[in-house]
Amino acid sequence: MANGLEMKVIATDPYASPEIAEANNVALVPTLPAVLASCDFLTIHTPLIASTRGMISKAELASMKKGSRILNVARGGMIDEAALLEALESGHIAGAGIDVFTTEPPAADGTAAKLLAHPRVVATPHLGASTIEAQENVALDVCDQVLEILRGGLPRAAVNAPIILPEEYRKLQPFVKLVEKMGDLYTQHYKQPHQTFDLIYEGEIANITNTKPLYASLIRGLTKGISAPAGVNIVNASLVAKERGIVIHEQHSRDPVVHTYSSLVTLRARLARLPSRQPSQDRSVAPFVMTATPTDDHIISGFCSDSAVYISRLGRFSTSFIPQGTLLICHNYDSPGKIGAVGSLLGKVGVNIGFMSVAPLTFDMGGDVENEALMILGLDREVGDVELKQLMAGEGIFSVVQVTL
Structure with missing residues (x-):
C-alpha cells in the first residue's frame, strides 16, 4: 500500500533478505535509530520478546521528526505508553494508530485509557485475526502448507526460514x-x-x-x-x-x-x-x-x-529418462546382442521392461564413442541378487546396478 501511495519505504530487520526487500521496493537500513531519524510514519511489526519490550521509549520518540506519526499493530508493550502520551500532548508526535496495549482490556484509570480518548489517536479493537472467518482461513492455510511440505514441497511462510517469493x-x-x-x-x-x-x-x-x-x-x-x-x-x-x-x-x-x-x-x-x-x-x-x-x-x-x-x-553418458520406479543401469561394451541378452534374461524370470534408454558416451569425453554404452531399463519390479549376478557374468558387461527411486 505504501508503494502505491508513492511513499519511500525503509526498514530495519536483521533477518530480512536484501533481494526480497529490493524486489518490494524496500530500502534496508542497518539500525533502528537510522529508521527513527528518517521516517514520517513509523510502523512496528515484530514479536514481543525481551529485546523488543519497550523498544520505543521516551528517547526513541524524541529522536523522531517533529510531526511524525506512529502505528503499533504488532503487540502491546513495545511502546512506552506513558512516553507516547507525553509526546502526543507536546505535539512532537502528530498522531498514533494503535490496536494493541500493554494490558487488554485497558484499565479505566490507566495510561492506555487516556490514549484511547486522545484526539490524535486512532484506536481499533485487537481482533484482526479473531473473527470466525479469519481463524477458519488461517487454519486452512496452515493445513495446506503442512501438506505441501509433507509432499516434498517448499514452505511458503515458515517463521524460521528464508521467505520465498x-x-x-x-x-x-x-x-x-x-x-x-x-x-x-x-x-x-x-x-x-x-x-x-x-x-x-x-x-x-x-x-x-x-x-x-x-x-x-x-x-x-x-x-x-x-x-x-x-x-x-x-x-x-x-x-x-x-x-x-x-x-x-x-x-x-x-x-x-x-x-x-x-x-x-x-x-x-x-x-x-x-x-x-x-x-x-x-x-x-x-x-x-x-x-x-x-x-x-x-x-x-x-x-x-x-x-x-x-x-x-x-x-560419461548422454541420456534422457525419468528417474522413478525400479531402474536397471547396465554399463556394457557396445556390440550387437547386448540388448537382447539382457532382455531375454529378464523375460525368463518374469520381469517386464517398461522402457529402455540406450545412452552413448558424451562427445566431450573423447575416445571411441562406439566402444561402450549405458542401458537404462525401467522394470515393473526389483531383480533378485541371483539374476543380477547372471547379468554381470555376461561377456562385455562392465557393471549392473539396480536403483529404486
Whole structure:
C-alpha cells in the first residue's frame, strides 16, 4: 500500500533478505535509530520478546521528526505508553494508530485509557485475526502448507526460514523434486563415499538467488536410506550435511544453456583420486579388459519439462529418462546382442521392461564413442541378487546396478 501511495519505504530487520526487500521496493537500513531519524510514519511489526519490550521509549520518540506519526499493530508493550502520551500532548508526535496495549482490556484509570480518548489517536479493537472467518482461513492455510511440505514441497511462510517469493516458488518447485532424485540416484548408483559436491545451476534457474530449497533437497536425496533423519528441510539441511561431512558448493553459471530446455542442473561429485577403470579403446582387445581413466568426477545432470523431471547425463553418458520406479543401469561394451541378452534374461524370470534408454558416451569425453554404452531399463519390479549376478557374468558387461527411486 505504501508503494502505491508513492511513499519511500525503509526498514530495519536483521533477518530480512536484501533481494526480497529490493524486489518490494524496500530500502534496508542497518539500525533502528537510522529508521527513527528518517521516517514520517513509523510502523512496528515484530514479536514481543525481551529485546523488543519497550523498544520505543521516551528517547526513541524524541529522536523522531517533529510531526511524525506512529502505528503499533504488532503487540502491546513495545511502546512506552506513558512516553507516547507525553509526546502526543507536546505535539512532537502528530498522531498514533494503535490496536494493541500493554494490558487488554485497558484499565479505566490507566495510561492506555487516556490514549484511547486522545484526539490524535486512532484506536481499533485487537481482533484482526479473531473473527470466525479469519481463524477458519488461517487454519486452512496452515493445513495446506503442512501438506505441501509433507509432499516434498517448499514452505511458503515458515517463521524460521528464508521467505520465498511466489514467482521463485513456482520456478523452484519442479527442481526440488529433480535435485532430490539426483542425490538419491547418485548414492544408489555410485555407491562410493560422498563428501564434496558441486551443484551447478545453468539457464533461467541460475538467476534465482535463494536456492536453499534445492540445497536441502540434495541433502535429503544423498542421505535417503542412510540413517537420514525423518525430514531434511531448509532449516536443518546445513546441520545434517555437517554431521555427515557433506560439503556442497553451489554455482550459478551465467553461460547460456545450449539445449532445448531453459534450465539445467548438474551434480558433480569431487572424489579422492582413486584408480578407476574403463573399457579398452582398442577393439582388438577383449572388451572386459580395463585401463585407467583420467577422470574421477561423477556427474549427473537433469532438467524439467512442465512438471516432469528428466536425467540428461549420467557419468560419461548422454541420456534422457525419468528417474522413478525400479531402474536397471547396465554399463556394457557396445556390440550387437547386448540388448537382447539382457532382455531375454529378464523375460525368463518374469520381469517386464517398461522402457529402455540406450545412452552413448558424451562427445566431450573423447575416445571411441562406439566402444561402450549405458542401458537404462525401467522394470515393473526389483531383480533378485541371483539374476543380477547372471547379468554381470555376461561377456562385455562392465557393471549392473539396480536403483529404486
